[in-house]
Amino acid sequence: MKVKSLAILALITSPMLAHAVGNIDNGKTLAASKCETCHGAYGVNTGARPNLAGQKEAYLVRQLQAFKSGTRINATMQTQAAGLSDQDIEDLAAYFAGNNVIPSYSDNGILKLPYVRVTDIPFQAELEYSSSNSLFSIKSATKR
Numbered sequence: 001m002k003v004k005s006l007a008i009l010a011l012i013t014s015p016m017l018a019h020a021v022g023n024i025d026n027g028k029t030l031a032a033s034k035c036e037t038c039h040g041a042y043g044v045n046t047g048a049r050p051n052l053a054g055q056k057e058a059y060l061v062r063q064l065q066a067f068k069s070g071t072r073i074n075a076t077m078q079t080q081a082a083g084l085s086d087q088d089i090e091d092l093a094a095y096f097a098g099n100n101v102i103p104s105y106s107d108n109g110i111l112k113l114p115y116v117r118v119t120d121i122p123f124q125a126e127l128e129y130s131s132s133n134s135l136f137s138i139k140s141a142t143k144r
Helices: 004-018 022-033 057-069 073-081 084-098
Strands: 111-116 123-128 133-143
Touching: 022 123, 073 123, 073 133
Parallel strands: none
Antiparallel strands: 111 123, 123 133
């Protein structure tokens, strides 16, 4: 009976143990080449496209897999996801889930990031977005 119980437990938990772990550094590299143009630097978008920063990792994995399989329809995203491996998807999800930014905007177009962790050094920053080159520049940063 004990062996049978262990076998059932192994069958139930094996899919959870097989779950790939995302590599944030690889995700960052992929994001720069595949995602930033539409979703903005660090996954923070100033336009009509969704913000990816701070989304739940499992949610991002499910959505990218859905685009890749065709169960979620969006021509641009289906094209982008088609070239991603399962590991690429895990890496992107880990990267964007780790970007815990909550953007707000001032009247003069400065994007404010109230709290961000970069290499475990907490700081508050104000970034200015340039739509001409799709880049952010740091207006000010204060260590907390």
